Amino acid sequence: MTAKGFQQGFTSLNRETHYEALPVRGSIPPWLSGTLIRNGPAKFDVGSETVHHWFDGFAMLHAFTFRHGAVAYTNRFLRSKSYSEAARTGKLSFSAFAADPCRVIFSRFFSVLFAHADNANVNIARIADRFVALTETPLPIEFNPRTLETIGPFVYDDRLAGSLTSAHPLYDPTNNAAINYTLRFNIVSSYHVYMTRGRRRKRIGVLPVAEPAYMHSFAATTRYVILAEFPFMVHPVKFLLTGKPFIENFRWRPERGTRFLVFDKECQEPMQVYESEAFFSFHHVNAYENDAGLVLDCVAYPDPSIIHQLYLHRVREAEQMPTGILRRYHLPRNGGKVRSEQLASAGLELPQINESQARSRPYRFAYGVGADQPINFLNHLVKVDVERGERQVWSEAGCFPGEPVFVPTPGGQREDDGVLLSVVLDAERGTSFLLVLDAASFTELGRAEVPHHIPFGFHGFFFNDV
């Protein structure tokens, strides 16, 4: 491997392996039983070509299975059509986030354009008791959670068409359903918010939009779904004609401000729209209702320049990059002016919470990856007390952690009773390890060492029955 430092996290891992028991240092809590499945790009080079953007690497699934303090590890590439085609031809020929569009401009319809972009490298979910890899095209790919073998496209049993979606569905315990939205490109485009039960999606709100925005995730309270529509917008017809890579068609229009589009899950009441200053975000952290209205927390950036900062040639050159800040937006109950505040001074990304206790409720702790300025890449794990603005940090020299997934201690009472699981790149050794951190004290309990590096991934999910 020629790359040094954190840049190793942006180099390909071509090997598919299975280890029954990784070497463990420290101790893994014996109560921790289940499988963490993570998703992320792992192959950046095909033949003599390299993908342009981090987000365009081919998806690899990683499974860490915990039983009685031991940890097994398996990894497999997702056999999407685009992966198989690249493997067969030795060429990059499919449309992706920032990929070469030369094939795409001859496709007259978006359905055709995106039908090929099935490289589901962003997240993992369980839909209709199937395990699927997700990306921002509505084309989930099903896999076997034990072997990580690809089963094939997951097909919904409905006619809800869309061109783009979010890879961050939210579970709605009231309705035992998953909430998500899809953007339908057309002469008049529209956002469709829906609930998934089994294989069927039921639409709960629709809004026509002249120039749709790029929205990576969204928020939900017990009753409402909130799309934060940042002014990073695309003109659908121009999109068809320019032939530019997907994300380069979006334009930053700060003069338009950010709109919060509020949909009611329980009835078809008219939606409420709030406006605030322009900002950009990938990730919402949490949202809830209180007497004053709606509260929405997200990781905010002043503009979307972070997307351009994540082109491979830029991250590999270790340019400085912007850091997201945890911000809270207050949407007053009967309309009116949106107020916002910064919840912590330190940066945060890939935010996580204790889903079972904190989702859609007033809460105290957000976890994520962070780095102190000036930064070139995220180099610590952070726990933010959103009530007090205080933080705790875990870091180790030369180590670069990924998204920390929270697993609650069985019977735990406090919100931070549990562990955080994070895949960490040890750049000195050129290998990665799975770190188990006590969420309350923010100290290491143990680690399981993988004999090779794991490229930086995006998101994962812990399943206690796998």
Ligand code: CO
């Ligand atoms: Co994401």
